[in-house]
């Protein structure tokens with residue numbers, strides 16, 4: 205039978221009131237409760253590529269999915285939220301965020317905001333927890349990026365080590381894993397990637413520009429860190445070629461996405477006269493991921509997380525750039 209002592213013990217054991225004895229049911233009712241919400245990029249069956257959203261609950265419940273402006277709305281009934289309400293930022297390139305709210309007694313709204321249109325499917329997997337799984341098809345992104353020729357330039361190299369951190373981390377070394385991560389995520393969505401260097405060698409700006417021209421690049425992304433004699437300088441910036449060819453717009457998108465991913469200070473975008481040597485047809489930017497001369501950000505740069513997130517941010521900026529190009533082209537017709 206229910207008593208407070210047992211109840212507390214069961215709470216500890218289960219982390220959830222639902223599994224408690226009949227007394228707990230008397231106290232709380234047996235209405236299903238949403239206990240967790242998460243998302244992840246996964247490979248589906250049949251070689252699909254999906255953003256998967258999983259809503260975990262104590263029991264299944266009634267729900268309906270519908271497309272709304274800029275996303276998908278999941279309306280649930282006969283269920284209570286038993287987790288923090290509000291916005292979960294995702295920024296995976298397709299799914300921007302998920303907002304969960306209890307809108308009335310037994311009714312819950314889960315709104316998924318999307319960057320691009322996506323076909324979706326859904327299924328419920330009963331168990332403990334019960335899982336409602338929504339798969340959002342990411343093929344808009346692969347369709348957009350397939351065959352795009354991207355030159356990724358790890359800055360500096362060889363004798364030219366670039367910036368140096370307070371604990372001697374060198375810019376030429378730290379930009380390499382970011383470039384390789386970017387190469388990998390770009391290849392995953394069908395882009396053709398050329399690295400300007402894959403080893404620690406010194407190459408001139410002219411050679412880098414010539415390589416971009418040779419492969420007839422659709423975009424040139426040079427990866428750097430900020431560096432300053434002012435040890436208080438921090439954060440990310442994106443610089444662009446001073447041609448009127450989309451470089452400034454590309455820089456804006458990348459800067460916006462990298463800030464979302466890294467949550468560092470936004471140093472904005474600016475023209476980079478050094479990129480004037482790039483062919484005028486190629487949108488070209490230089491991303492200063494964070495500032496290596498700042499002691500906190502130097503530590504940050506040594507971690508794998510920033511190396512992955514920086515690449516994801518740059519990727520999301522590139523996708524936005526090509527998506528806006530496509531939308532503009534449609535508008536012109």
Ligand SMILES: [Zn+2]
Nearest residue numbers: 359366428429
């Ligand atoms: Zn640099």
